[in-house]
Every structure is written in C-alpha cells, then in structure tokens.
Amino acid sequence: MNTPRIPFSLSFLKRIVELPENFRIFIIGSAISIYGLVLYELFPEFLFNPNFSIYYFIIPMTVLGVIGIGLPRFMPIILEKVFKRPPTKPAQKIEGTSDDIIDDLVTEGSSQQLVQQDSSGIMSSETEGSTSDSSTEIGNKELDELIAGTDGISEEKEENTVGIDPTSTGQGFTTSSMTVEKIRELIDEKFEPVENDLSSFKKDLNKIKEDMKITKESVDTLTESFEGTLTDMKAFQAEISNPLNFMRKYFESIDLKSLEDPSRPLRQQLADSSVPLTVPIKEKETIIIPGGIQVPSQSLISGGGSVTPESGIPSSQTFSKPTESKDTQIGKEDSSNPMDSVMKPLFSGNLSVGKMMSIIELAGDMLNEQGDDCIDLLIEQCKLMGLKAEDENTIYNIIDMLKNSGMDVEDSLIQLYKFSQIVGITDKEADAHYAKLIANRKREKK
Known part of the structure; x- marks a missing residue:
C-alpha cells in the first residue's frame, strides 16, 4: 500500500522573496517591537530574567529575522544547490518607464538615420544636393515624429526606403515632409486659442494687480484718517474730562x-x-412826635412836605409809596400777562409749538415733584447741555408762568395750543399732543 505523499510547496517563500526588502524589514521590526512591549507590560520577568529572555525573546526574534530577512537573500542559492532549480528572477514590470521609452525611440531614430544614409549613398551625384537637403529635413522630421509619437510613419518609411531607387525615396521624403507640415499646422491651430486665452488671462492678472494696488492705497488713506480721528477724539475726551x-x-x-x-x-x-447798582434805600424809621403820633420818616413827600408838632399831620396829604423792586415789577408784568414771555420764542422761530408744549409739561412735572428746587437743577442741566441764553430765558419764563399764573399744566398747554392756532402757527407734533390731552380729559370725566 502506497502512503500518500504530501507535496511540499514553497509558495509562501516565493511570496516573501517577492516582497521588497525594506518592507520586510519594517514588518519584522514592528513585530519585534510589539512583542517586546507586550512582554514588558504583561510578563516583565520573561524580558529581564536572562534564563527566560533567551527562550521567550531572543530565540523567537532571531528565527523571525532569519525567516524574514536572511532566507529571502539566500533563497536563490538554496534553490540552485539543494533543490537544483534555476533561481527565479523577480517579476519585471510590464510597463516600461518613460526613460526606457525615450531611449528606444532614440535608438530607432539613429538606426533609421543610418538606413537613410545608406540609401542616400546609392543615389547618383546629380541628386546629391537634393538628398543633403532632404537628409536634414528628415532629421528634423524624425525629431518631430519622436515628439508627436508618429512611430508608424517612420517604420513605413524605412520599409519603403530600403531597396528602392533614389528617385522614389526622394518622392517619399517630400510626402513625409508635407505630412509633417500638416501636423505642425494642426498643432498651431490647436494651440492658437490657448495662446489667446493665456494672453487674455495675463491681461486680467495685470488688471487685478492694479486694482489691488488701488485698494491698498485707499485702505492706507482710510487707516490714516481713522487714526487722525481717533487722536482728535482722545484729545477732545481729555479736554472734556479736565475740570x-x-x-x-x-x-x-x-x-x-x-x-x-x-x-x-x-x-x-x-x-x-x-x-x-442803585443807592440803597434806608429802612423806615418811626419818628415819635410829642403829640403822640408816630409817623414814618420816609412817608414825607419828596416835594417839601413837613410835619407840624401841633397836628402831627404833614402839610401835604400825599405820601410817597415805598419803591418796589425790579423783580416784583417783572413778576407782576408776567403774572398779568403770563403768555407773552412764552410766546416770544414761537414768533422768533427758535422753538416749535410741540417742543414748547413738551417743555411746559416737563417743567410742570418737575415743579409738582420737587418744588422750587427744580429751578437750580434745570440751570445746571442747561449749562451741561450748552444751551443758548435765549433758550435758558425761555425755560425760566415757563417756570415763572407756571408758578405765578396759578394755572394747571394741562390748561396752560391747551391755552398755548389755541393761541398758536389763532395766530396761524401749525405743528403736527402740537396737534398730536393736544389730541392726547383731550383724550385724557375725556377719560377722567368718565
């Protein structure tokens, strides 16, 4: 009974040999590092103890290095001497590189030139000038064919030139030169729009560069102006903050x-x-007359009246009244006619009716809430806002009108609106304010 034979295949060795050597070294080095890291983390005694490290680290890693690096190097010798097989060459690349293709084309061109030189030697002396010119044209044409990849034309030309009369070869050269000219014309036609596009693209790039320069200059000017405004604002802020x-x-x-x-x-x-400044007025002094009548000293008439001790009555019955101050006179004038001082800014055009009504309403609210203290507060606010003297006088007149007239704020607003309508001053803001006042009064009545 024949025992079955298990064929021993070396396919895995072939595959290892086919791998690049650098790749094999990388795989084996990574495997050794991973195995050493595992031993260091899990079993450090197998790594640091010499008795265990020989069996668990050194021997396995050596075997792995021999199989991965040493065996592929010595595989051809083993196959040749032990198994008596020819060494297998590594698979060559099917596709040649660009350098090999160029070398082949150059060698073909040189061989073709040699053939053409032989054929030109056969030609007669009459056609030597034409053949010399045609040989130079052929050389240029061959270079063009190498660039354009027209190898088939050159091969056909070789077949036609070998063993043919010089006259026929001259005709072939002329036809080939015509084909080269046609190819050149086609190339020029194809590349002409590309050249036009490149020139237009170059012009566009130059325009973009000019636009970028202009924008850069404008940005620089803007930054300079902005920096100047910032410095002015800082100086103004410092001037304001300085008391x-x-x-x-x-x-x-x-x-x-x-x-x-x-x-x-x-x-x-x-x-x-x-x-x-005027002469100060003396206080009233009472003069005691022996008759028992007390008469003030300033009650005498300025026209020369005198007091007699018998009657105690002055010779003239008219007594001078005490002089009133200017403020009281102004107050009386304002109280007698309170709207005159308020309506002056309306006629001058400084304030509108709506703004005047808003100022009166605000001043009335401040008088109701704070009393006379609001006058000083309004003065300080007017100074801070930098109002003109005319506007400040208007506000003062409004406060005097509200204090001395005894009118309600709403009544004064309604009176001001009606007076402006009679005079012919129209204002939309005043109309809205008046409608709001009338609506509020109707609600209060309900």
Missing part, C-alpha cells in the same frame, strides 16, 4: 462777586448782576 477747562469756560462768563451768597438762586444772582 479746569470746564471751570475756566464758565468762570469767564459768570461774575464771581455775585456768587457770594450761596442761598440765593443763580438766576436771581445773574439778574442782580445785570442790573446797575
């Missing part, structure tokens, strides 16, 4: 002597400073 500048500005316009009494409001102090 000395603020005090100097208002100390020049205000007389410091009028600020001696802090209890008096600033408006009254300014009014007193604007009025020229």
Whole structure:
C-alpha cells in the first residue's frame, strides 16, 4: 500500500522573496517591537530574567529575522544547490518607464538615420544636393515624429526606403515632409486659442494687480484718517474730562462777586448782576412826635412836605409809596400777562409749538415733584447741555408762568395750543399732543 505523499510547496517563500526588502524589514521590526512591549507590560520577568529572555525573546526574534530577512537573500542559492532549480528572477514590470521609452525611440531614430544614409549613398551625384537637403529635413522630421509619437510613419518609411531607387525615396521624403507640415499646422491651430486665452488671462492678472494696488492705497488713506480721528477724539475726551477747562469756560462768563451768597438762586444772582447798582434805600424809621403820633420818616413827600408838632399831620396829604423792586415789577408784568414771555420764542422761530408744549409739561412735572428746587437743577442741566441764553430765558419764563399764573399744566398747554392756532402757527407734533390731552380729559370725566 502506497502512503500518500504530501507535496511540499514553497509558495509562501516565493511570496516573501517577492516582497521588497525594506518592507520586510519594517514588518519584522514592528513585530519585534510589539512583542517586546507586550512582554514588558504583561510578563516583565520573561524580558529581564536572562534564563527566560533567551527562550521567550531572543530565540523567537532571531528565527523571525532569519525567516524574514536572511532566507529571502539566500533563497536563490538554496534553490540552485539543494533543490537544483534555476533561481527565479523577480517579476519585471510590464510597463516600461518613460526613460526606457525615450531611449528606444532614440535608438530607432539613429538606426533609421543610418538606413537613410545608406540609401542616400546609392543615389547618383546629380541628386546629391537634393538628398543633403532632404537628409536634414528628415532629421528634423524624425525629431518631430519622436515628439508627436508618429512611430508608424517612420517604420513605413524605412520599409519603403530600403531597396528602392533614389528617385522614389526622394518622392517619399517630400510626402513625409508635407505630412509633417500638416501636423505642425494642426498643432498651431490647436494651440492658437490657448495662446489667446493665456494672453487674455495675463491681461486680467495685470488688471487685478492694479486694482489691488488701488485698494491698498485707499485702505492706507482710510487707516490714516481713522487714526487722525481717533487722536482728535482722545484729545477732545481729555479736554472734556479736565475740570479746569470746564471751570475756566464758565468762570469767564459768570461774575464771581455775585456768587457770594450761596442761598440765593443763580438766576436771581445773574439778574442782580445785570442790573446797575442803585443807592440803597434806608429802612423806615418811626419818628415819635410829642403829640403822640408816630409817623414814618420816609412817608414825607419828596416835594417839601413837613410835619407840624401841633397836628402831627404833614402839610401835604400825599405820601410817597415805598419803591418796589425790579423783580416784583417783572413778576407782576408776567403774572398779568403770563403768555407773552412764552410766546416770544414761537414768533422768533427758535422753538416749535410741540417742543414748547413738551417743555411746559416737563417743567410742570418737575415743579409738582420737587418744588422750587427744580429751578437750580434745570440751570445746571442747561449749562451741561450748552444751551443758548435765549433758550435758558425761555425755560425760566415757563417756570415763572407756571408758578405765578396759578394755572394747571394741562390748561396752560391747551391755552398755548389755541393761541398758536389763532395766530396761524401749525405743528403736527402740537396737534398730536393736544389730541392726547383731550383724550385724557375725556377719560377722567368718565
């Protein structure tokens, strides 16, 4: 009975041999490093103990290196001497590289030139000039064919030139030169739009460069102007935050002597400073007459009246009334006609009717909430806002009107609106304000 024979195949060895050597070294090195890392983490005694490391690390890694690196190197010798087989060559690449193709084309061109030289030697002396010119044309044509890849034409030409008369070869050369010219014309036609596109693209690039330069210059100018504005804003902020500048500005316009009494409001102090100084009026003194009648000393007539001790009655019955101050006279004039001082800015065109109504409403609310203290507050706000003297006087007149007239804020607003309608001053904002007041009154009545 014949025992079955198991064929021993070396296919895995062939596959190992076919692998590149650098790739094999990389695989074996990575396997050794992974195996050593596993031993270091899990079984360190197998790695650091010499008795165990020989069996568990050195011998296995040596075998792996021999199989992966040494065996492929010595495989051809083993096959030749032990198994008596010819060494297998590694598989060559089917496709040649570009350098090999170029070398083949160059060798073919040189062989073709040799054949053409032989054929040109057979030609007669009459056609030597034409053949010399045609040989140069043939050389240029062959180079063009090498560039364009027209190898078939050259092969046909070789077959036609060998063993043919010189006259027939001359005709073949002329036809081949014509084909080369046609190829050149075709190439020029194909590349002409590309050249046009390249020139237009170049022009576009130059335009883009010019636009970029212009934008860069504009950005530079903008940054310079922005930096200048920032410096101006910083200087203005520093000037505003400096209290000395603020005090100097208002100390020049205000007389410091009028600020001696802090209890008096600033408006009254300014009014007193604007009025020229008069002779102070003496207080009333009572003169005791022996008859028992007390007569004030200033009740005598300025026209020369006198008091007699017998009757105690002055010779003239007209007594001079005490002089009233200018402020009280102004107050009486305002109280007698409160809307005159308020309507002046409307006729001058400084304020509209709607804005005037809003100011009156705000001043009335402040008087109701804070009382007379709101006057000083309004003065400070007017200074901070930098209002003109005319606008400040308008606000003061509004407050005086509300205090002295005894009218309600809504009544004064309605009166102002009606007066403006009579005069012919129209304002949409005032119309809306008046409609709102009428609606509020109707709601309150309900």
